[in-house]
Amino acid sequence: MRRFFFMFFTAVVMGQPATYEKGRVIDSIAIKGSADETYALYLPEKFDASQLSAILFVFDPLARGKVGVGTFTAAADKYNYILVCSNNTRNGPYERNFAITNRLFDHIFAQFNIDEQQIYTAGFSGGSRLACSIAVLTNAIQGVIGCGAGFSMNSPQMPSINSNFSYVGLVGNRDMNYQEMFRVKDWLDQFSLKNEIITYEDEHRWPPEEQILRAFDWLELQAYKKGIRAKDTNVIVAAFKRNHDVAAQAMASDDLLLAVSEYERILRNFSGDLAVDSISAKVKRLKKDRRYKKLEKAKKGLAKLEDELSEKFTLQFNEEVLQARTKDDYRWWKQELKVFDTKHLNHENPDHRNMAQRVRFKLRALAIESSDAYLRDKDYGRALYCDRLFAVLDPNGSYPFYRLARHYARTEDLDKFFENLETALGHGFTNKKWLLNTEEFQPYLTHPRFVKLLASY
Structure with a gap:
C-alpha cells in the first residue's frame, strides 16, 4: 500500500x-x-x-x-x-x-x-x-x-x-x-x-x-x-439553515436529546461565521430542564443494556461456533429470542424498541459475516452452523435459506438443497438471474426439480 x-x-x-x-x-x-x-x-x-x-x-x-x-x-x-x-x-x-x-x-x-x-x-x-x-x-x-x-x-x-x-x-x-x-x-x-x-x-x-x-x-x-x-457565505448560510431546521423540528417533536445535539453541532461549526448567541443560551436552558436530564440518563441506561444483551448473545455464539454445532438444535437461541422479543422488541418505549432492533441486526450480521469468513477459509462446518443460526434469527426471511441451499448443493445433499431452495423462494427470493449464476447451483440447473421450482415463481 x-x-x-x-x-x-x-x-x-x-x-x-x-x-x-x-x-x-x-x-x-x-x-x-x-x-x-x-x-x-x-x-x-x-x-x-x-x-x-x-x-x-x-x-x-x-x-x-x-x-x-x-x-x-x-x-x-x-x-x-x-x-x-x-x-x-x-x-x-x-x-x-x-x-x-x-x-x-x-x-x-x-x-x-x-x-x-x-x-x-x-x-x-x-x-x-x-x-x-x-x-x-x-x-x-x-x-x-x-x-x-x-x-x-x-x-x-x-x-x-x-x-x-x-x-x-x-x-x-x-x-x-x-x-x-x-x-x-x-x-x-x-x-x-x-x-x-x-x-x-x-x-x-x-x-x-x-x-x-x-x-x-x-x-x-x-x-x-x-x-x-474559497469561503462562500451563501453556502454557509444554507448549511446553517439545514442544521437549524433539523434542530427546530426536534424541538417541535419534543425530542430534547436530538434538539440539544443539533444545536451543539451548530455551535461547533458556525460560531466563527454567524451569530449564534441565542442558540448557546437555548442549549444552556435545555440542559437544565429536568426532562432533558431524565432522557440523558435513560439513554445511557439503554446503551449499557444494549452492550450487555449483545455480549450475552455473542458469548453463546463464540462458544458454539468453535464446536461448529449447538447441543440443543438451537433451542437456547429460540427460547432466548422469544423472551428478548417480548421484553425488548415489543417495548412501549420507541427508543427501547430501536435498541432491540439494533441488537437483532447485530446478531444477523454476526452470523452472515462469520459464515462468509469461514467459507473463505473453506471451513464449511462452522459456516453451516452460522447460516443455520441465521435462519433461526430470521425464520421468515428468504436469504438465510438461499445460503443454506448453497451449503447443501455443495455437499450434494439434494433433499436439503431443494428443501431450503423451496423455502427461500416461498419467502420471496425471486431473483432468478442470481439463482442461475450461483456457482454451487450450476450442477443442478437442468435437474427437473430445479427447473420446476424456477418455473413456479
Missing part, C-alpha cells in the same frame, strides 16, 4: 483528462491493465476537465458501483465532486481490497486532473471501514464519510495522532452500529481529529440524500477552515 502511493502522487501531477458524459452515472468502466476490474463514474454537471477536480472514492460492501455512486450524485453536483466506486471491492480481506484500490487509484489519477488536496473517501458498512483504512494508511485523504460503520478497532488501520483527515459519520438510530459510531467519536476526539456524527431515523443502509448533503455541508466548512476552498 505504501509503495503504491508513491505512484499515487506521480499520477496526480501527470494525469490527463478523460472524456465522459457529465451528469450521468456510467457503470462498468474497465480499469486499464486489469482483466476484469471495473468501476462506476459520475462527473458533476459543472465538471471542467481543464481544471483540477475534487474527487470522492466510494466503497460499497457488495461491490455495487452504480449504487455507491448514485447515493452521492446530488451532493456531487452541488459541490462539484467527481464520484468513483469500484465494482470489485467488497466485504472481505483488506489485502485483496487494498490491491484492487491501488489499481483503481492508479487508473483514475492517470485519467483525470485531481486536486491532491481534495481527495475524499466514503463507504457504507464494511465499505466505510475500508474508506477509513485507506485514509489512515495513505495520509493523503482530506476527509472520510463513514456510513453505517466506523473503523476496525484494535487494528493498524485505526486513526491516530499521525492522522490528519476530517471524519463525518452517518448512522440510523436502528442501525446495528449505532453505538459504535459514538465510540468512534470518542476515539477521534482523543487525537483532536475534526469529526461529526450525524444520526437520523433509519436502519442499516446507505443514508438518504438529505443526510448525505449534510455530510458534504460539513466537509465544505472544513475545507473553508483549512483554506482548501
